Amino acid sequence: MSRPLVxxxxxxxxxxxxxxxxxxxxxxxSGDLAGLFDARTFTLLGRTVVYGVASAxxxxxxxxxxxxxxxxxxxxxxxxxxxxxxxxxxxxPMLLAMTWTVLIDLRGAPAAILVSGAATFPLVALxxxxxxxxxxxxxxEAALLxxxxxxxxxxxxxxxxxxxxxxxxxxxxxxxNDFSVPDYVSWVGPKFNVYADEIFATWRQHSEPGRAxxxxxxxxxxxxxxxxxxxxxxxxxxxxxxxxxxxRSPEPLRLGALRWPALGFAALLVILAAGVPLxxxxxxxxxxxxxxSADGFRSAMGRALERSRGDLANSLVYSxxxxxxxxxxxxxxxxxxxxxxxxxxxEPLALLPIAVPAVLFGIxxxxxxxxxxxxxxxxxxxxxxxxxxxxYAAFPILVMSxxxxxxxxxxxxxxxxxxxxxxRRLARIVAPLLRPALLGGxxxxxxxxxxxxxxxxxVPAANHTxxxxxxxxxxxxxxxxxxxxxxxxxxxxxxxxxxxSLFGRRRLELLP
Amino acid sequence: xxxxxxxxxxxxxxxxxxxxxxxxxAPLLFGACAPEADVVLYCSLDQVYSEEFVRRxxxxxxxxxxxxxxxxxxxxxxxVQRLLEERGRPRCDVFWNNExxxxxxxxxxxxxAEYASPSAADIPARWRDPKNRWxxxxxxxxxxxxxxxxxxxxxxxxxxxxxxxxxxxxxxxARPLTGTxxxxxxxxxxxxxxxxxxxxxxxxxxxxxxxxxxGQVMRLVREGRLAWGWTDTDDFNVARVQGYPVAAVFPxxxxxxxxxxxxxxxxxxxxxxxxxxxxxxxxxYILSREVEAELARSDSAQIPLRSGVPPPPSLPxxxxxxxxxxxxxxxxxxxxxxxxxLKEMFLx
Numbered sequence: 053m054s055r056p057l058v059x060x061x062x063x064x065x066x067x068x069x070x071x072x073x074x075x076x077x078x079x080x081x082s083g084d085l086a087g088l089f090d091a092r093t094f095t096l097l098g099r100t101v102v103y104g105v106a107s108a109x110x111x112x113x114x115x116x117x118x119x120x121x122x123x124x125x126x127x128x129x130x131x132x133x134x135x136x137x138x139x140x141x142x143x144x145p146m147l148l149a150m151t152w153t154v155l156i157d158l159r160g161a162p163a164a165i166l167v168s169g170a171a172t173f174p175l176v177a178l179x180x181x182x183x184x185x186x187x188x189x190x191x192x193e194a195a196l197l198x199x200x201x202x203x204x205x206x207x208x209x210x211x212x213x214x215x216x217x218x219x220x221x222x223x224x225x226x227x228x229n230d231f232s233v234p235d236y237v238s239w240v241g242p243k244f245n246v247y248a249d250e251i252f253a254t255w256r257q258h259s260e261p262g263r264a265x266x267x268x269x270x271x272x273x274x275x276x277x278x279x280x281x282x283x284x285x286x287x288x289x290x291x292x293x294x295x296x297x298x299x300r301s302p303e304p305l306r307l308g309a310l311r312w313p314a315l316g317f318a319a320l321l322v323i324l325a326a327g328v329p330l331x332x333x334x335x336x337x338x339x340x341x342x343x344x345s346a347d348g349f350r351s352a353m354g355r356a357l358e359r360s361r362g363d364l365a366n367s368l369v370y371s372x373x374x375x376x377x378x379x380x381x382x383x384x385x386x387x388x389x390x391x392x393x394x395x396x397x398x399e400p401l402a403l404l405p406i407a408v409p410a411v412l413f414g415i416x417x418x419x420x421x422x423x424x425x426x427x428x429x430x431x432x433x434x435x436x437x438x439x440x441x442x443x444y445a446a447f448p449i450l451v452m453s454x455x456x457x458x459x460x461x462x463x464x465x466x467x468x469x470x471x472x473x474x475x476r477r478l479a480r481i482v483a484p485l486l487r488p489a490l491l492g493g494x495x496x497x498x499x500x501x502x503x504x505x506x507x508x509x510x511v512p513a514a515n516h517t518x519x520x521x522x523x524x525x526x527x528x529x530x531x532x533x534x535x536x537x538x539x540x541x542x543x544x545x546x547x548x549x550x551x552x553s554l555f556g557r558r559r560l561e562l563l564p
Numbered sequence: 565x566x567x568x569x570x571x572x573x574x575x576x577x578x579x580x581x582x583x584x585x586x587x588x589x590a591p592l593l594f595g596a597c598a599p600e601a602d603v604v605l606y607c608s609l610d611q612v613y614s615e616e617f618v619r620r621x622x623x624x625x626x627x628x629x630x631x632x633x634x635x636x637x638x639x640x641x642x643x644v645q646r647l648l649e650e651r652g653r654p655r656c657d658v659f660w661n662n663e664x665x666x667x668x669x670x671x672x673x674x675x676x677a678e679y680a681s682p683s684a685a686d687i688p689a690r691w692r693d694p695k696n697r698w699x700x701x702x703x704x705x706x707x708x709x710x711x712x713x714x715x716x717x718x719x720x721x722x723x724x725x726x727x728x729x730x731x732x733x734x735x736x737x738a739r740p741l742t743g744t745x746x747x748x749x750x751x752x753x754x755x756x757x758x759x760x761x762x763x764x765x766x767x768x769x770x771x772x773x774x775x776x777x778x779g780q781v782m783r784l785v786r787e788g789r790l791a792w793g794w795t796d797t798d799d800f801n802v803a804r805v806q807g808y809p810v811a812a813v814f815p816x817x818x819x820x821x822x823x824x825x826x827x828x829x830x831x832x833x834x835x836x837x838x839x840x841x842x843x844x845x846x847x848x849y850i851l852s853r854e855v856e857a858e859l860a861r862s863d864s865a866q867i868p869l870r871s872g873v874p875p876p877p878s879l880p881x882x883x884x885x886x887x888x889x890x891x892x893x894x895x896x897x898x899x900x901x902x903x904x905x906l907k908e909m910f911l912x
Contacts, residue, residue, distance in 0.1 A: 238776060243739060245911045253741070253907065255645065341787065342807070411645075418649045427655070428600075431630070505635070509642040512655075515632045523635035524611050 054474030058392055061384040065449075068442035069405040072416025076265050076408075084262035088270060093247075097270055100247040103164060104228040104278075108220040110169025115176025116216050118321055120208070121314050123181035125305045133318050134181065135549065139326035141174035142545050144503045144519075147538060149236040151329040160244040163237035168230070170325045172223035176216055183215035184208065189302040204305060214285045221282035225275050229409065247271050251409050268409045275407035276400070283399060283450075330542065336535030348532065356536035360521050367518040368544060370433055371501035374440030378448045378497040379490050381441070383483060386452025391464075399453070402446045410506030413443055418510055433513045440501040440508075447500070448493025455489035456482065495548050502545045518544070601630035603842035604655055606643045608634040609662040609829060613862050621849045627842050632656075647675055647834075657843035660831045660850060664700060665747045667830040668896020671697040676832040679844060683851035686870045691828050694893075700828030701851055702859040702866035704796040705885070706748050707824065708813040709782055709803065714791035722816035723752075726794060727767035736773035736781050737794040739910050740765070741903060744796050744827050745778065750902040751825055751890050765909060774910065786810055796827070797879055801865035804878055812878070814885060823886035828869060829859075 087093070121127045122134040140148065149167045153159070158166065187208055195207040231248035238244045247270065254267045307314055337356075338349035357364075385402065388395040405413065417439050421430045429435060459482065467477050483490065505523060508514035518541045525534050607614045611633040618631045634643045644666045647656060651673075659676070661667045670676060676697040684692060684699045691700035708725075710717045715734070726735055740749035752761045773790060775781055781793035782800065786808035800812045816822040831850050837843045849855065856873050859866035865876035867885075875881040 235776065243774075243776075243911050253903075415645060415649055418646060422650050422653050422655070424653060427653075430655070509635060510646055510649075512630075512632055520633075520635060521611075524633055 054478075057384060057475050057478070058388045058395075061381055061388075062398065065381055065385060065402070065445060068438050069445055070401065070442075071420050072413055072442060073404055073408055074416075075419045076412050076416045079262045080266045080269075081262045084266035085269075087263065088266060093270060096245065096247045096250050097274065099245070100228050100271075101274070103161065103168075103234070103244075103246055104224040106161075106165045107168035107172065107227040108224040110165060111173040111176045111223040112216060112220050114169065114173040114321060115178075115219065116180050116212070118173065118318055119177035119180030119216075120184050120212065121307075121318055122177070124184045124187075124208075124302065125307050125314070126311065127307065127318060128311065128315050129319075133322055135553065136322045136326060137177050137318070138174045138549075139322075139546070140171055140329075141178075142499050142503075143171070143326070143329060143542060144232075144505075145171040145230055146232045146236060147333070148325070148329050149233045151332045153237055154332070155328070158237075160238055164234045164244055164246075167233050167237060168223075168227040171233075172226055173321075173325070175223050175226075176219040179215040179219035180212050183212040185302070187211050187302050189300040192302050192305075201305060201308070218282045218285035221278045221285070224278050225282075225406070228271065228278075229275060247274075248409065252411060255411050255415075265412060268412050271409065272407050276403060279403045279407065280400065283403075330539070333535040333539050333542075336531045337539060338532070340531055340535075349536075352532040352536035353539070356533055356540055359533075360518060360537055360540070363516050363518045363521045364540060364544060366433065366513075366516050367502055367541070370436045370440060370514075370517065371498045373437045374444065374501045375494045375497040377437065377441050378445045379494045381445045382448025382452040382493050383478065383486065383490065385445075385449045386454075387456050387478060387482060389449070389453040390456040391461075399450070402449045405443050406446050410443075410504075411510070414439070414507035414510035417442070417507070431512050435511050436508060436514045436517070439511055439514070440497070440504060443504070443507060444497045444500045447496040448490075451489050451493045451496070452486060455486045459485055491552070498548060499545055502541065601839075602627040603629050603657045603839045603846050605629055605631045605658045605660060605846060606634075606647065606656045607631055607660040608643055609660060610864065613859065613864050614660065617850065617855055617858070621846060625842075625845055625849070627845065629846065644670065648673070651675060654834045654836045655838060656834050657837040657839050658831065658833055658846050658850070660829065662704075662829050663744060663747060663827050664698075664830050664892050665750065665896050665899045667698050667832060668693075668892055669899070671695075671832065672893075672897065675835060677835040677837065677840070679833045679847060681844070681848050681851050683848045683853075686853075686872075687851070688869065691869050698830045698832040699847075699851055700830050700892075701869055702856045703826040703828040703869055703882075704744065704798050704864075705814065705824050705826050705867055705879070706744065707795065707797055707800055708792050708815060709785045709795050709800040710792040710811045710813055711785050711788050711790075712809045712811050714785075714788055717811045717813050720792065720813045720815070721818070722821060723764070723794075725815075727764060727771050729771060731791070732771050733773065734791040735771075735793055736775050736784055736790050737768065738776065738778045738781055739774055740906050741910060743778065745794075746899065746903060746906070747827060747895065748825050749906060750895050750899045751888065753898065753902055754891060754894050755822065755888065762909075765906070769910065797867065797876075798864040801876065801878055802863055805863050814880075816888075817886045821886065823888040825888045825890065826867065826869075826882070826885075829866065 118137055122130045122137060127133070145167060148171050149163075152167055152170075153163060156163075191207060191211075192204050195203040199206075228246070229248055231246060231252055234244045234246045235249060251264075251268050251271060254264045334349065335344055337352040338344040338346065385398055389398050389402075417435065421435055421438075423430075463481055463485075464477055467481055468474075472480075503519060505519045508517065509520065514520060518537065522534055522537050522541065525537070605618065607618075614633070615631065618629050621627070622629055632643070643659070643661075647654075647659060647670060650656065654675075659667070659670070671693060678696045680696040681699060684701070687699060687701060691703075693699070708717075708720050710720065725731060726737060738745040740746050749761070749765065752764070756764070773784070773793075775784065775793075778795040778799050781795040782803050784790045785793045785795075786803040786806070792813075797812060800810060803810045804812075814824045816824065831847050833840065833843045833847055853870070853873050856866070856868045856870070860868050860874060860876045865879055867875055867879055867882055869882055871881075871883060
């Protein structure tokens with residue numbers, strides 16, 4: 053890989069993703085760290101860890117069977133259920149919380165665990181499905197002959213376990229960094245307070261900038277401590293592990309009498325985690341408690357589209373641009389992680405932006421770019437794109453490094469011997485072979501950028517995005533308008549996947 | 565294979581190498597197109613109510629306004645943090661806050677310029693900063709929202725009812741950790757002193773439902789899940805407009821009683837505002853009687869603070885209310901410290 057090219061891409065990544073973090077960390081003085089070691093911090097951290105572990109365990113319990121069933125068995129409708137199972141991951145977790153706290157009388161920690169587990173189980177299912185497809189058919193055939201389906205499962209489960217645990221670590225990270233769900237499910241009764249909420253509250257009330265940043269350090273450490281094992285696990289026999297050259301795809305497993313109960317489980321999970329929240333939005337948009345009507349629904353959708361057309365368009369443009377830029381960064385830096393000498397040090401650095409709290413990252417962007425020389429850029433949409441790139445480039449970088457690991461080195465080596473220059477090798481040999489991973493990385497960034505609010509709220513031009521408009525309207529119970537706009541946003545988030553399903557020649561894979 | 569051919573110096577073949585850089589640079593260049601505004605407004609009043617005023621001001625003055633808003637979930641924190649972070653190079657000219665505590669805090673930090681707007685001449689002095697760094701107008705009142713199918717409004721008299729065992733588990737309030745409830749709790753500390761306020765809040769916590777926000781108070785009461793709750797007049801009015809059976813009770817209105825708390829909108833010109841002249845014009849417009857009257861007519865039912873401006877149709881005029889006496893400077897300075905105490909009381 054060309055050293056100048058890697059240097060340029062790494063510099064761009066540093067500018068977008070690391071500089072905002074660095075300027076914030078530089079604010080911490082020695083006195084700011086003193087408050088970190090009090091009993092309250094440890095109580096909150098302990099509670100947050102328990103909450104994260106319980107949610108990840110629930111995600112594992114739901115995601116492992118779901119992922120395996122839709123990817124590897126003759127489950128009826130598996131090809132339909134598999135993409136639908138991803139939908140909860142694409143919805144803002146707050147929407148799930150808003151739905152389930154109304155439908156069931158569950159509050160506090162149990163409700164938060166239930167909602168977060170339901171929101172993150174698709175991650176586990178995604179990794180497990182991809183990993184289960186990489187089990188060599190010959191191993192399964194031998195197990196099948198020796199002891200039937202039970203023996204196959206005994207062989208397969210240890211093989212998918214690293215991928216499942218890797219996804220559970222990521223689910224844990226998503227859970228402990230989100231305070232909207234614990235906050236929302238405590239809307240009545242004692243508050244289920246977690247550490248992410250404490251960070252937000254510190255920003256809200258304190259004008260001591262160093263202390264506010266220092267408060268975030270324990271959660272950053274916890275997040276990195278969870279992501280590093282995830283990186284190690286994915287290199288084992290996980291979703292992104294390397295296949296041998298003589299790999300033989302496994303045949304779908306026959307479930308026999310278990311087919312229909314298995315279908316019931318998978319369909320129920322999709323209905324509860326995705327169908328019910330979407331149905332509630334439709335109900336709210338049509339009038340909700342005051343009486344649902346098709347006219348009311350049409351009217352709310354029309355108003356939402358009319359008032360928010362510009363915001364929806366901005367969200368689409370910013371997210372698509374950020375996703376495209378991230379894919380380029382991901383291709384170059386992901387390749388460097390696998391192929392460049394000392395490239396592995398890029399990996400933990402790539403994780404940093406997703407480990408820091410959103411509010412810290414957003415203020416870091418303000419500090420970096422609010423200068424006279426950058427005034428026009430600061431006010432424009434480019435800063436929103438830069439924020440999205442900085443915050444989410446980690447996803448395509450890691451996806452791409454996993455995909456590069458699976459490429460045969462000899463292709464690049466042959467081209468190198470023939471005198472083809474590094475940038476050209478990357479563009480003409482590596483990129484075409486990684487097309488599914490490029491698309492997967494693009495979609496991941498697009499989805500997260502479309503639902504981004506907490507960091508973007510601090511950036512001027514993000515004032516005119518759909519997520520901002522939704523949460524600006526939540527006040528005062530304008531439920532029909534909010535629900536209609538949320539439906540439009542969900543449709544746009546799902547749009548790339550829908551288009552690919554309709555017109556793509558291959559199945560869409562978010563993981564290589 | 566084509567790529568194995570020796571590299572050609574032709575311009576066309578350099579494009580693949582440039583493509584990644586162009587893809588990254590494109591969004592950066594895209595941002596350089598942000599249009600210059602004549603005046604920049606940061607506004608924490610709900611966009612749905614304030615943006616019409618912005619458009620009208622643009623039409624009348626011919627000035628282009630760049631308005632930036634907050635979201636309810638952030639409780640004004642987004643804009644306040646930005647004002648603090650941008651103080652080295654202020655880009656905001658006018659801050660329109662829908663409450664007062666953060667405004668006082670920012671004024672104390674030196675973020676606002678002194679400006680005595682001619683439009684504010686008839687606003688009583690109690691609603692203006694003594695140094696003219698901010699001006700209050702169009703207030704929300706802290707009231708009880710009552711579901712008239714669940715409770716008789718006449719049964720409620722004042723804040724003490726929140727702690728009355730007669731209403732055990734039938735009333736609710738928002739956690740006093742954000743927004744107007746935090747401001748109100750801080751004002752109670754100033755009015756009643758440490759012991760009485762702490763005792764009152766502990767009793768309320770034991771007796772009433774404690775919920776996430778004033779919006780949730782309104783939802784629970786309008787749907788009849790609880791009989792009544794402590795919230796703001798704007799929340800009450802939205803439930804009323806939507807047709808729910810609700811009434812508003814102004815607490816502690818008797819002779820010698822505390823009175824209801826009014827929390828005004830506030831507006832201020834930034835010190836070192838990039839467009840000071842246009843900023844003053846915008847502030848004059850926001851503080852005009854017409855805007856206050858419009859805000860009273862809107863669904864948010866803001867109560868005008870000067871006499872002669874018609875009140876919201878569903879609420880009494882300010883002259884008819886016993887209003888709680890508040891030293892806003894003291895409340896603004898104390899709010900962060902009180903938040904720490906209340907966190908210990910209302911969080912595990």
